[in-house]
Amino acid sequence: MKKKPRTLITNGTIITPARLWEGGAILVEGGRIASIGRRDDFGTLPDAEIMDATGHWVAPGYVDVHVHGAVGRDMMEGTAEAISTAATFFARHGTTAFLPTSITDSPEAIGRFLGAVVEAQRRGTGGAQVLGAHVEGPYINPKMSGAQPTEFIRPADRQEYERWFASGVVRLITLAPEIPENRALIPYALQHGAVVSIGHSAATYQETMAAVGLGVNHATHTFNAMSGLHHRDPGTVGAVLYADKVYAELIADTVHVHPAAMAILVRAKGSGRTVLVTDAMAAAGLGDGDYPLGAHVTYVRNSIARVANGSLAGSLLTMDQAVKNIVRETGSTLAQAVERASLTPARSIDVADCKGSLEPGKDADVLLLDKDLNVTLTMVRGEIVYRQ
């Protein structure tokens, strides 16, 4: 049977930035959202596939700006195939677009990683869409390395980062601005279309605010691997919570950050500046065992990932679970939780013109969620890539 050119999603409760729309309908055409309205507005539509979303939420696809791998595959393998395999898993858990994320490694390994991102973006993944790369490290503070291998941490080197930007895919860079050499990269990255995030940093409150003055407006896994908030010395965390323009990533797995600290963050930053990320690594979707994370090994025991020195490594979190945790642990509404997983991350990396919400003209990245917020269907640019 010939595929119909249009799809009408009906009978669900649509989550839009403006409101929850019970019984609304979304017309998808050419990979985009053509219009949203009442079912009756669309008439019979003989050329459209009708998708019945009765009993479901219709949500915008989630956007994960910080993720290292899944199902045994690591972004640092440096192949488009590893990225695509992980992307298929992400789509089952609601992620429709993401930034493959590197970890601190040799110049050659980061070069291979960026080459793989270029290739995966060109080919497409069959799952979540690649929007570019998040380069996390190597220009970080060894005192706040967390699970990043310290032997490759180095000050920013212009020849090296010029090569990164020549790839054309760098969208987000995590760095420690208190390292003097790293500060010159901030204006350079902004001029070349990337967003700069403070992370793995021991910056004081003053140093963080100075970096914000230079254009840093994003914080990598807030609370983790950064100087904490003391009331006479507010540290990186204090500056991130205080500076209104800073988007704050949060690993909402209740392991990396205590539920009370999760709630404090969402109250301080609001839905407009809270960015849910998974920071997931190769073990996501599998469970206990030993897994690669760049040049190192992570040990997963009782669903918690650590490197050999005992530091927490990336998580086993998925975006659908992060949304559930935010609703359960922080007293947020579903609409607020969904916004922090979709529109706010899209805005944080400047792709909200086509991503992040269900609005006419945007890409048709659509989820159906059951009443327990499990993903039952994922659509990426109008194509169904997962159905339960």
Ligand SMILES: [Zn+2]
């Ligand atoms: Zn990470």
